[in-house]
Amino acid sequence: MRSLFEGYRPTFKPHSLGYEAESLLLLTPSQQMCYYDGKLFGGYIALLMDRILADCCKHKDKPAFTAYLNTSFNHSVPPSGPMLLRAWPEKVEGRKVFLKGSVRIPGKEAHDWVDAVRTDALFIRPKP
Numbered sequence: 001m002r003s004l005f006e007g008y009r010p011t012f013k014p015h016s017l018g019y020e021a022e023s024l025l026l027l028t029p030s031q032q033m034c035y036y037d038g039k040l041f042g043g044y045i046a047l048l049m050d051r052i053l054a055d056c057c058k059h060k061d062k063p064a065f066t067a068y069l070n071t072s073f074n075h076s077v078p079p080s081g082p083m084l085l086r087a088w089p090e091k092v093e094g095r096k097v098f099l100k101g102s103v104r105i106p107g108k109e110a111h112d113w114v115d116a117v118r119t120d121a122l123f124i125r126p127k128p
Ligand SMILES: CCCCCCCCCCCCCCCC(=O)SCCNC(=O)CCNC(=O)[C@H](O)C(C)(C)COP(=O)(O)OP(=O)(O)OC[C@H]1O[C@@H](n2cnc3c(N)ncnc32)[C@H](O)[C@@H]1OP(=O)(O)O
Pocket: 001, 050, 051, 054, 064, 065, 066, 067, 068, 096, 122, 124, 125, 126, 127
């Protein structure tokens, strides 16, 4: 299981609603899971997103459960290139934390990044 998250080292920055998280990832060959050549398996991307969203939620706070994780795959993610995972809170209502996340990949121009995947998620903190 640990190998699925090899290289995943999130950093956290304060955000008005908590913390935002970011992790730049270069997958090892065993993490480069593809069903179609050149396109990283979407289920694995969703796993990585769930992880960074959960970490974003629980940083210096109580952990929370994923209630939904709506993921849009706008562009395929090349398995051997760098990917930037991001997560940040959008709205907090009591125990409910609404978050957004994205996977950015290098664009056509140098230093240009594009959102390949976008996620809307709801995490719910346990009842006190
Ligand atoms: C391949 C190998 C892998 C190995 C392994 C990897 C491990 C390394 C990965 C690490 C990754 C970490 C990720 C951790 C995060 C999980 O993975 S958690 C596990 C997955 N999630 C679950 O199992 C959750 C299942 N659902 C539940 O338990 C319950 O529905 C919940 C989410 C706890 C909510 O229950 P509750 O606390 O009783 O809340 P409830 O009073 O029903 O609702 C509270 C409010 O939320 C709203 N709400 C509840 N659910 C929803 C929903 N789905 N949609 C919209 N609103 C909702 C309600 O309407 C209510 O709103 P208000 O009326 O207050 O406005």
